[in-house]
Amino acid sequence: MAVTAQKIAELAGVSRGTVDRALHNRGRVNPEVAARIQKIAAELGYKPNLVGQALVRSRQGAKLGVILQSTETPTMQIVQAGVRRAADELRASGGEVLLRELRGLDDELLLESIEELVSQGIQGLAITPNNTPELRQCINELHRQGVPVVTLNSDVPGSRRLCFVGQDSYRAGQTAAGLIAQLLPAGSKVLPITGHLNNTAHNNRLNGFLDTLLQEDMGRIRLLPFQPCFDRDDYAYEVTQHILRENHDLAGIYVASNGQAGVCRAVEEEGRKGKVKIVAYDLNEPNMRLLQSDSLGFVIDQEAFEQGYRPPYLLYEFLVHKKQPVRELLYTDLAIRTKYNSDLSGILTPFAEQTAWGKG
Amino acid sequence: MAVTAQKIAELAGVSRGTVDRALHNRGRVNPEVAARIQKIAAELGYKPNLVGQALVRSRQGAKLGVILQSTETPTMQIVQAGVRRAADELRASGGEVLLRELRGLDDELLLESIEELVSQGIQGLAITPNNTPELRQCINELHRQGVPVVTLNSDVPGSRRLCFVGQDSYRAGQTAAGLIAQLLPAGSKVLPITGHLNNTAHNNRLNGFLDTLLQEDMGRIRLLPFQPCFDRDDYAYEVTQHILRENHDLAGIYVASNGQAGVCRAVEEEGRKGKVKIVAYDLNEPNMRLLQSDSLGFVIDQEAFEQGYRPPYLLYEFLVHKKQPVRELLYTDLAIRTKYNSDLSGILTPFAEQTAWGKG
């Protein structure tokens, strides 16, 4: 059995209360006594029992808020599943998670939802933010009020958020470049497709991609000028079709944004399936189908589930055990996936129910 | 605040103790009363608070044993790091993990170590087993005694282990095949290298690899007969050198076992670096260096850290909360990695220390 505060109290000849105050520097304790207690604790390697801590903190009950935007997209639905799972698990430990799911991107609605959750007394917040000055201000204000905020999926750099959980977009671009450079012979022509021209994440991916191909690959791959598709499959289709017809030697397409389904369709309709390698992002249901049908060769995954699952836990740990995240930027893993190492089961299916009585 | 046993007791007009016995079917409770209590619990969606449960169970204290073999290998050292992390975390929740690290594979030593740990009173055990009849018997005997066993990294199929945590070898082979099929043009010559001829995991990888290339790729890749290298770099070097000299058009090498460093060296010395694509397994320090130097194009990762980290938690959950693993075979993720999406930091470096006083 590990060493407890009680044991230290006995050894120091004081009460548990005094030990607690001494070790946590809460004051109101004789400096000499405090020193003695801390020495004993150090020698015994005392660590407070987290279960005991959690139990006492559960008096106030950790009430968390999560707001997701663009919940109509396949990837955000995986993020959602992650949040739900965390919410379920935390509920079993006395936590409470209020989840708001917003369709589309709407800064005003987001700010309203935050206010609503705050008025309901949440002690921590996780959001998929828009990178606007208003939101940055809002995050900083929450920080000032003692409400920690975790950004997920996209970040608000420089704000006083507790941390960010999501993809390292630049590295995601590099990874795609490294893959394509190995996939295609020297001199191959590649078309990069991006989304909105002002989407930071997509731009970072593109930069990582271009930098890597130009610098490290030393220009062995011939890059066509990148084309925006505004995250739309129909535009992506049109652009791809056009470029394919003009470049009969096109060997690869890099899709930094959404639109991969349109790209795949164009490639198939032009009879170039298999000849033109396509690399896109995210492991979700539609992409899974594209992988299975060999329309899409590779996706680079961003662990959407983890992006939803982790933040509530980070907030809980911070609130209940005062534990800071290990880093400010918690980048999710970048797995390269083909149809053979992709699996969504166990993520989208309802997970094993815990011991519960009734509907739960 | 979530619904507690106390609340149910009040609503049912009984005491907490009765509620507890009724909900857990411990008997000694009037059937009618039990029914009423269960109905109320179901309606309220009662779930016992895990923190409360854990605290009371901590009276007995969960004492776990972990035995790792081949700890001299780079990958097992990552597994070790995972075990250590879990041990640290569980200690903070009142758990205790006894870790035995064995060099090499030695069934006898393994069985001795198990006995030793059992005699020290462990209530659960995790091991990297050898697939021998003696060990299977030992696992079954432990099961009979009520000591759950988790196999990790390698399995003992058909034994009464609680579950297995590790790679799906067949799928790992398929993944390599899918990658190589996309990497190389039709007609490319590929050499498969394997380890010991009786290593089940390596054989399964090879089977997955061959099946996939022969069936799904429809023989577009020309396969050379596979060569064993007995997990040794020197043999792998020799074999590779020989084959390279006989096949000036060799386009790829698939390494299902250890030996990749020897393979890479041979390829470089023959001046074929970059021309011959190499796919191997595991993200560990030596492979990381091979990736960085572009000697190795891809590795397929098996989440060694997770293989060490998960089992203690599975045992803890099983012992403390009676929670069964979701599946019997818990396969780790198969991420395809290049130098751009590989990262070992945060795994091998000591992780952020928790609030502690002194040496810990």
Added chain:
DNA sequence: TTGAAAGCGATACCAC
């Protein structure tokens, strides 16, 4: 068959 009470470990509060 049931209730009352102790106790797991840590913390908060209130007397002294």
Added chain:
DNA sequence: GTGGTATCGCTTTCAA
């Protein structure tokens, strides 16, 4: 400054 005590939610005795 300090010790005592109640408390978190649950399980487990021990009495009744």
